[in-house]
Amino acid sequence: MDYRELFDTFKENTISGRYITLEHILPLLKKHSTTGLVKEIGQSVKGKPLLAYYKGHGKTKILLWSQMHGNESTATKALFDVFNVLDSGSELAARLLADYTFCFVPMLNPDGAKAYTRENANTVDLNRDFHNLSQPESRALTELFEQFEPDYCYNLHDQRTIFGAGNTGKPATISFLSPAYNHNRDMNITREKAVHIILAMNSTLQALIPGQVGRFDDSFNINCVGDNFQFRGVPTILIEAGHYPEDYQREQTRFYFFVALLSGFERIHENDIVNNAIEEYLNIPQNMTPFFDFVYRNVRINYDGIDKITNFAAQFKEELVGNSVQFNAYVSQIGDLENNFGHFELDAKGAVFTNDGQNFPEIGQKANFNLGNDVKIVNGLKKM
Numbered sequence: 001m002d003y004r005e006l007f008d009t010f011k012e013n014t015i016s017g018r019y020i021t022l023e024h025i026l027p028l029l030k031k032h033s034t035t036g037l038v039k040e041i042g043q044s045v046k047g048k049p050l051l052a053y054y055k056g057h058g059k060t061k062i063l064l065w066s067q068m069h070g071n072e073s074t075a076t077k078a079l080f081d082v083f084n085v086l087d088s089g090s091e092l093a094a095r096l097l098a099d100y101t102f103c104f105v106p107m108l109n110p111d112g113a114k115a116y117t118r119e120n121a122n123t124v125d126l127n128r129d130f131h132n133l134s135q136p137e138s139r140a141l142t143e144l145f146e147q148f149e150p151d152y153c154y155n156l157h158d159q160r161t162i163f164g165a166g167n168t169g170k171p172a173t174i175s176f177l178s179p180a181y182n183h184n185r186d187m188n189i190t191r192e193k194a195v196h197i198i199l200a201m202n203s204t205l206q207a208l209i210p211g212q213v214g215r216f217d218d219s220f221n222i223n224c225v226g227d228n229f230q231f232r233g234v235p236t237i238l239i240e241a242g243h244y245p246e247d248y249q250r251e252q253t254r255f256y257f258f259v260a261l262l263s264g265f266e267r268i269h270e271n272d273i274v275n276n277a278i279e280e281y282l283n284i285p286q287n288m289t290p291f292f293d294f295v296y297r298n299v300r301i302n303y304d305g306i307d308k309i310t311n312f313a314a315q316f317k318e319e320l321v322g323n324s325v326q327f328n329a330y331v332s333q334i335g336d337l338e339n340n341f342g343h344f345e346l347d348a349k350g351a352v353f354t355n356d357g358q359n360f361p362e363i364g365q366k367a368n369f370n371l372g373n374d375v376k377i378v379n380g381l382k383k384m
Helices: 003-010 022-032 074-086 091-099 110-115 136-148 189-206 225-231 251-270 277-282
Strands: 037-043 049-056 060-065 100-105 152-158 174-177 213-215 236-241 291-303 306-321 324-335 341-347 369-371 375-378
Touching: 003 074, 003 251, 022 037, 022 049, 022 074, 022 110, 037 136, 049 074, 049 091, 049 136, 060 136, 060 251, 074 091, 074 100, 074 152, 074 236, 074 251, 091 100, 091 251, 100 136, 136 225, 152 189, 152 225, 152 251, 174 189, 174 251, 189 213, 189 225, 189 236, 189 251, 189 277, 225 236, 236 251, 291 324
Parallel strands: 060 100, 060 152, 152 236, 174 213, 291 341
Antiparallel strands: 037 049, 049 100, 174 236, 291 306, 306 324, 369 375
């Protein structure tokens, strides 16, 4: 399958970037409601509709949800790309619709999406609320899960740019997890079904982004939705969208997410058995956090009258200004950084740090400074 051609043909071009709200997707859901069913499954803390989109008539039922964390929108974009494929009338669409009944929740936390925050309007992390069910959004998804009775669940998220695929120096552009169902992290048939789907997705992605797929730690937490649903006996796959070089708007990562979803559906359709599946799954590098957005090495500073050579790092903060997300870089760590990587790295080769008369960086300081007389850094980047 030519995933790039498929994506370029069916990408939903009306949504892009990081800031995706309910207002952005309502017209799209209205469009798709002519060929599928859009149903309100509850309301958010602030009374916004929680909407599910049903599509297909197959025996195997798949429940997928995105933007449980309001500032994690990559999967939402990829879902609408998939919706366009399902509406295309193609042979692929016909097969998927015959095999599966899909229930998509493209935005579980519309209040958090509007505010561009991880939490809901009550400042609760919904992914830590699936035991207490204290929030209307958590209750709505749980009730949908119980009514729909899915055969598979997909829990769709974004992860920060700090994550790498192990300590290889490559970013974890996509990460997977088959969540644990108990504290011993045992494998049972439910987890193994999720593992088989992950292996198919990983195999496809390795041909496109070799070495840039990670595996999340599987510590058990019954409050987390994936662990909870896996505990209930439904194979659940966590997919996390991560960093691709220079892709802070996550439009390239969006493509790889799209590929992961479709290749996973193909795996369920084919129902292949993978020998040594658990061993292969555990060979996917576990996510580590060696990355910063910016690393500056061999910088000369003067602190308390003492000259020294040091390294320091800066990290973007995603800050909502009006209706757009701005990436503002701040100094986040100073020191050795021997085992760290930067998505952008600069070797100062002993050039002197200056910033408005100050000769050393400070944690939390905006990443605007000079290195010697020739290099000016503005918002983390070398000004050309």
